[in-house]
Amino acid sequence: GAVVSQHPSRVICKSGTSVKIECRSLDFQATTMFWYRQFPKQSLMLMATSNEGSKATYEQGVEKDKFLINHASLTLSTLTVTSAHPEDSSFYICSARDPSGTATGELFFGEGSRLTVL
Amino acid sequence: AQKVTQAQTEISVVEKEDVTLDCVYETRDTTYYLFWYKQPPSGELVFLIRRNSFDEQNEISGRYSWNFQKSTSSFNFTITASQVVDSAVYFCALSEAGYGGSQGNLIFGKGTKLSVKP
Numbered sequence: 001g002a003v004v005s006q007h008p009s010r011v012i013c014k015s016g017t018s019v020k021i022e023c024r025s026l027d028f029q030a031t032t033m034f035w036y037r038q039f040p041k042q043s044l045m046l047m048a049t050s051n052e053g054s055k056a057t058y059e060q061g062v063e064k065d066k067f068l069i070n071h072a073s074l075t076l077s078t079l080t081v082t083s084a085h086p087e088d089s090s091f092y093i094c095s096a097r098d099p100s101g102t103a104t105g106e107l108f109f110g111e112g113s114r115l116t117v118l
Numbered sequence: 119a120q121k122v123t124q125a126q127t128e129i130s131v132v133e134k135e136d137v138t139l140d141c142v143y144e145t146r147d148t149t150y151y152l153f154w155y156k157q158p159p160s161g162e163l164v165f166l167i168r169r170n171s172f173d174e175q176n177e178i179s180g181r182y183s184w185n186f187q188k189s190t191s192s193f194n195f196t197i198t199a200s201q202v203v204d205s206a207v208y209f210c211a212l213s214e215a216g217y218g219g220s221q222g223n224l225i226f227g228k229g230t231k232l233s234v235k236p
Binding site for chain 2: 034042044095107109114
């Protein structure tokens with residue numbers, strides 16, 4: 001089946017630094033990827049939709065300048081948390097849609113990246 | 119508006135018991151997809167099942183079974199003869215059918231934490 005890989009799986013950084021998380025589709029080309037955020041013991045909330053070659057679409061309440069998304073190729077989307085603060089600590093998960101299953105809306109998820117900001 | 123409700127926040131059972139996880143959804147679309155995902159303690163999301171809105175046939179896969187009832191907008195998940203390895207958070211999710219943009223992203227319920235004790 002389709003595989004989506006995220007890196008890094010865990011990252012600890014100091015407050016004020018920026019952190020980049022990568023999401024790669026390993027065996028298919030993904031024109032659209034999604035970034036979710038999950039707070040402890042809570043559900044996944046969609047942050048933004050990443051479109052290859054164009055600007056990401058952010059959900060209401062998500063700061064575009066805080067969470068920079070770049071989808072430069074059909075297999076890679078990156079999420080950069082800029083000037084991270086402790087409240088940005090969370091579990092970030094990306095997903096990608098396999099075009100061969102586009103009509104079904106099936107998504108494949110990365111392993112997730114746990115960000116801890118000290 | 120789309121919404122997924124998982125009323126059970128936590129369930130605890132003893133191994134070999136059967137357990138049903140409830141999921142109720144809301145959507146105005148006539149075509150949509152329902153999903154169940156498992157999230158073990160390690161954090162990654164494991165796809166369990168996808169069901170489209172036109173297929174109300176119940177499905178059984180090993181110890182897992184799903185009961186889709188459009189009349190009550192429910193998509194319940196039953197684990198038969200539960201095992202300790204079934205301990206995880208289970209998410210029910212809803213997706214509109216369609217192409218491009220944010221269509222196809224998932225709306226997740228808040229999840230049900232299942233603990234299976236030996």
